[in-house]
Amino acid sequence: MTDNDPIALPEEAAPPYAASCQLCELANQRARVIWGEGNPEGRVIMLLDNPGAREDREGRAFVCGTRATLQLGAAEAGLDMNDVYVTYVLKCRPIRKYDKEAARNSCRAHLLSQLELNRPKLMICLGNVAVQAFFQDPEAEVKRLRGSWYDIGGLPTTVSYHPLAVRRRPGLMRLFVEDLKRVAVRSAEAVTEASAPSDGPRSEKGS
Numbered sequence: 282m283t284d285n286d287p288i289a290l291p292e293e294a295a296p297p298y299a300a301s302c303q304l305c306e307l308a309n310q311r312a313r314v315i316w317g318e319g320n321p322e323g324r325v326i327m328l329l330d331n332p333g334a335r336e337d338r339e340g341r342a343f344v345c346g347t348r349a350t351l352q353l354g355a356a357e358a359g360l361d362m363n364d365v366y367v368t369y370v371l372k373c374r375p376i377r378k379y380d381k382e383a384a385r386n387s388c389r390a391h392l393l394s395q396l397e398l399n400r401p402k403l404m405i406c407l408g409n410v411a412v413q414a415f416f417q418d419p420e421a422e423v424k425r426l427r428g429s430w431y432d433i434g435g436l437p438t439t440v441s442y443h444p445l446a447v448r449r450r451p452g453l454m455r456l457f458v459e460d461l462k463r464v465a466v467r468s469a470e471a472v473t474e475a476s477a478p479s480d481g482p483r484s485e486k487g488s
């Protein structure tokens with residue numbers, strides 16, 4: 282795959298109760314609530330920080346630098362994007378200064394409802410903002426945490442760099458692919474386990 286042939290993942294509309302969400306001050310900055318894109322029933326959920334200007338404006342699927350880099354890495358890693366759902370810590374695009382902690386705390390309810398409804402098997406947080414928000418640790422960093430799995434609220438979770446950081450620093454691509462490969466392997470294991478006979482032998486997985 283090259284930058285010229287990534288796919289435009291279909292956007293999932295926000296449910297009616299969230300489309301007019303007023304839980305934080307970003308309600309006054311956004312053009313619309315952006316819920317996520319890709320396969321809501323996919324085994325893998327990817328978490329980014331917040332939507333960009335174009336998502337805020339448009340309601341149709343498109344490919345930007347973040348998506349192209351993400352998909353390039355996924356293709357290299359053997360991770361099937363048809364099995365992936367992508368969403369955000371904040372479902373609204375900030376355009377001015379705002380209370381970050383309050384917004385992240387408010388919008389967490391939406392993320393938790395997505396996890397509850399879609400029941401993904403694995404999470405990968407991309408970039409420090411996503412990692413800090415999902416781990417609820419302001420000191421958490423991709424650099425320190427990448428390479429391992431963590432149990433966050435019962436969901437096996439790993440981390441990697443934000444695709445835009447990878448785009449700006451191509452030297453990160455090798456690590457990014459390594460991280461996505463870890464997700465692809467574990468996702469394949471989840472399929473094997475799901476199809477194994479219930480009384481058959483099971484392998485133990487560490488982090």
Ligand code: SF4
Pocket residue numbers: 299302303304305306307308314371372373384387388391
């Ligand atoms: S960022 Fe989240 S909590 Fe804040 S208004 Fe948007 S959807 Fe609601």
